[in-house]
Amino acid sequence: MRLQDKVAVITGGANGIGFSATESFAKEGAKVAMLDFDEKTGHEKAEELSSQGYEVAFFQVDVSNEENVHAVMERIAGKWGKIDILINNAGITRDGMLHKLASSDFQKVLDVNVNGVFYCTQAAVPYLVKQGKGKIINTSSVSGTYGNVGQTNYAAAKAAVIGMTKTWAKELGRKGINVNAVAPGFTETSMVASVPEKVIQQMVAMVPMQRLGKPEDIANAYLFLASDESDYVNGTVLHVDGGIMM
Numbered sequence: 658m659r660l661q662d663k664v665a666v667i668t669g670g671a672n673g674i675g676f677s678a679t680e681s682f683a684k685e686g687a688k689v690a691m692l693d694f695d696e697k698t699g700h701e702k703a704e705e706l707s708s709q710g711y712e713v714a715f716f717q718v719d720v721s722n723e724e725n726v727h728a729v730m731e732r733i734a735g736k737w738g739k740i741d742i743l744i745n746n747a748g749i750t751r752d753g754m755l756h757k758l759a760s761s762d763f764q765k766v767l768d769v770n771v772n773g774v775f776y777c778t779q780a781a782v783p784y785l786v787k788q789g790k791g792k793i794i795n796t797s798s799v800s801g802t803y804g805n806v807g808q809t810n811y812a813a814a815k816a817a818v819i820g821m822t823k824t825w826a827k828e829l830g831r832k833g834i835n836v837n838a839v840a841p842g843f844t845e846t847s848m849v850a851s852v853p854e855k856v857i858q859q860m861v862a863m864v865p866m867q868r869l870g871k872p873e874d875i876a877n878a879y880l881f882l883a884s885d886e887s888d889y890v891n892g893t894v895l896h897v898d899g900g901i902m903m
Contacts, residue, residue, distance in 0.1 A: 658686030659884040664737045666690045666730070668720055668777055669747030671699040673846035674796075677872035678744060678879045683711035685880065687742070690733045692718045694747075720747050720773030730780040740784035742883045745774040745795045745818075750848055752807045763810040770814035774821060782829065790833040792883045795822045796875075797840040799898050815840070819894055826892030835891045839878045842898025844870040865900035 665682050669675035670691035679691050683706055693699040696717045703715035714736065718729045734740055748770045751762035774795055785791030800808050801815025819838055826836040843849065843860045849869070852860075861867060878897045881887055896902045 659880065659886070660742070661686035663687045663741040663883075664690070664733070664739050665742035665744065665883065666692060666733060666740055666777075666781060667744040667746055668692045668718070668773070670744075671695050671702050671715070673848075674841070674844065674872045674875045675744075675746045676702055677876035678746060679713065680706065681873070681876045681880055682742075682883070683713050685884075688712040688737050689714070690736075691715045692720070692729065692747070694719055720777055721768040723772075723776045726773075726776040727780045730777075730784070734784050739788055740781050740791070741788060742792045743777060743781045743785070743794070744879055744883070745777055745793070746879075747773055748796060748814075750808070750811050752811065753809075754807050755809055758809055766810035766814050767817075770811070771817045771821075774818055778821075778825065782834070785834050786829075786832050788833075791835070792887070793825065793829075793834060793836045794879050794882045795836070795838045797822070797838045797894060799840055799842045799896065799901055802840060802894075802896075802902060822894065823892050830891050835882070835887060837882045837887070837890055837892065838894045839875060839882070840894050840896045840898065840902075841875045842870055842896070842901045844872065844875060846872060863901060864898070865903065868899065870897060870899060 665687040667679050670679045671693035679689050683689050699715040703713050706713040716729045719725050751766050795818050797818040798815040800812045804812045822838040
């Protein structure tokens with residue numbers, strides 16, 4: 658097992674890519690703290706995996722609330738005695754063309770997708786430093802690399818995640834902590850569920866592999882970066898996008 662006895666914290670862990678990661682990490686032997694704002698789904702998914710013999714616990718959290726985040730990290734460390742891995746997967750969209758984008762929607766996306774990553778990382782790092790080794794994986798997006806129409810807020814947030822990743826890789830590498838980012842392409846999640854079929858086909862046409870990504874494609878990248886196999890990978894952005902960014 659690649660993550661035997663590791664304690665992994667996964668934000669947005671009850672749905673989509675996050676739940677795929679929760680599942681795969683648990684199957685690889687990790688003790689998984691599934692963090693999500695969706696309390697009902699979180700409890701249901703944690704019970705489902707626990708009934709299968711995996712060690713998974715749900716913690717309800719609003720990652721944009723600094724006090725809430727720090728309290729939850731303390732509870733996790735209190736439960737299992739340590740934190741080895743942090744996956745900053747939680748994120749939201751509030752799309753809109755520039756001239757129509759409400760300032761409240763711009764700010765909400767930054768609150769969750771940027772501040773949330775900062776709060777969770779700052780709260781978890783002392784525990785990783787205490788271990789003398791750890792892995793932090795942040796979720797960016799191809800939108801943060803090349804921009805996307807109607808996503809001023811999301812593209813700005815995901816570009817910020819890349820900047821934070823590279824900065825923290827330089828600051829924390831000397832402490833035995835690897836910090837990397839995964840940049841998914843168009844992926845089959847609830848974020849694209851409401852997109853019209855015509856637009857979906859246009860998205861697929863942009864991908865050399867001619868399909869959307871699946872949540873497990875992204876979860877597999879998380880798994881590699883969380884495992885000992887990536888011990889000399891630091892400050893990188895791994896694009897999991899079917900070749901869009903070639």
